[in-house]
Each structure stands twice: as structure tokens, then as C-alpha cells.
Amino acid sequence: DIQMTQSPSSLSASVGDRVTITCRASQGISNYLAWYQQKPGKVPELLIYAASTLQSGVPSRFSGSGSGTDFTLTISSLQPEDVATFYCQKYDSAPPTFGQGTKVEIK
């Protein structure tokens, strides 16, 4: 099975900072990658699919890029409401594996 590895596991940044999270697949998955945001105590929400397409209603400060094995989630200007754990997920074929998560905090 394809493994998904996220880095870093956690990060602390200041409001307004540019934040980048990476996700690496152990084999190529084309652009079959989604990103989810789970705020503390809340249900996960779909942020981005097809590696770079923003889900409806997601703020434009979020963006995704990549193809094949290497993917990136970027928050252009970190806001207090972005405190959350972010997960990548591949969906090219079963099993639709998640990355281990990246916890984002405000410095």
C-alpha cells in the first residue's frame, strides 16, 4: 500500500506568516490528493481536492500544489482561526490513506 508522510508533524508560526506543509506519497498518485482541516474538538473538513482545487467556501489564503509524489499545502497569511491539524489523503485507489497530520499553532 502507498504510504503518505507529512512534514512537519507540528509547527508554530505568527499571525500573518506564510505556512507550508508538505505531503509525500511513497509512490506516484498523479493529482489524486486531498487536504483536510480539523479544528480542535471539531469534525474534519475538506479544504482542497485534486491537489490544488479549493473546496467551495474555503478562504483563498489556502492553496495546494504538487503532482506525483510531492504535494504542498500553503497558508499565505496565517490567521488565528487557522489553528488546526491538517491531513493529506490520497484517493487514487484503495486504501485512501491519510497522512499522520500536521498540527499548526500560533506563536
Added chain:
Amino acid sequence: EVQLVESGGGLVQPGESLRLSCAASGFPFSVYPMNWVRQAPEKGLEWVSYITGSGTTIYYADSVKGRFTISRDNAQNSLYLQMNSLRADDTAVYYCVRDEGGPLDYWGQGTLVAVSS
């Protein structure tokens, strides 16, 4: 409005069984594949099982294969997860999740399953 409401969670002893249900509304249920995804306390997301809209294709995570059974009743707009031979490491919040051709676009609030003696 899409709604997914899970039920059936609870505290059980190792080796016992539990059946989770998910009531769906606000969308044409039979058209969409569905998933169960779980999250152990303070841990990440783990996909558990998938079923196509017609119910003809089903997948399981290796960790639950042979013990869990996913099913659906499109007439009742309901998704199910029969969980047998439960173990302590099955303890988690179980989410019912709609599948939009791969991306998981709507999640229920989850139901807690606790396995402990």
C-alpha cells in the same frame, strides 16, 4: 442541506459486537459512495471502509478486514457498520463520510466506540 447522523456507539468489552448506523439526508444517497473513517483519542484519521452507491463494491482497511462489515440500505438512506470481535485498539470516534469520487466532502459528527474491560 447534507446531514449525516451517526448512532450506535457505546462502551463494550473486548470480543463483543456493535452496529453503527448513519442516517443520511439532503442528497441523493444511492448515488454516492460512502465511507467510515475513525479517529482514536488524540490520534490521526484512519480510513476504515468504503462502499459504492449500489453496494456492489466494498473495501476494508487491513486492520478491520474479517471483523467489520459495511452495508447500506438505499431505501432507508442509511449506512451501517457491523463491528465484531472488537479490540481495545478499535476505540475511536467513528465518522460516516460522503465520498465525492475520492475526496470526502461531508462528515457526520461521529459516534464514540470504547472497547474496554
